[in-house]
Amino acid sequence: CRPHTPPPLPSILLQRPNVIEFRLMPHPSERKVKALKKDYICSLDHCKMNVLRRYLGRLYRQEDIRAFDLLINTxxxxxxxxPGDMQLGAVVRMLWPRDGELSILYRSNP
Incomplete structure (x- = not known):
């Protein structure tokens, strides 16, 4: 029986431990809000999606964090x-199993 080795981490996790770099971009169908001037984000891997939604809410002056959905193409x-309680590190490990730049899309809710 061969020892089981875990799969290698995605390259975006190898640059700085516990820090994930990604782009936060509007969904192609988004028409209510403009794209961020600075869409390149660095955050800790334990940052939850609700924190990113709250960040968008502050930028676009929306009090309710449910004003935005965060999406990813897997x-x-x-x-x-x-989901709001999902951590950024889990997004990378579970949903972004590829090399290259991570992009998280946002769209406003009606």
Whole structure:
């Protein structure tokens, strides 16, 4: 029996431990809010999606964090909505199993 080795970490986790770099971009169908001037974000891996939603709410002057959905395109599904309690590190490990830049999309709710 061969020892089991875990799969290698995605390259975006190898640059700085516990820090994840990603782009926060509007969903292609987003029409209510403009794109961020600075869409390149660095955050700790334990940051929850609700924190990112709150960040967007402050930038766009929305008090309710439910004003925005965060989505990701995975290998299995496009526009998968990220739950608010999911951590950024879990998004990378579970939903972004590829090399390259991580992009999280946002869209405003009606």
């Amino acid at each position: 290998t299995e599904q496009d526009n998968a909505i990220l």
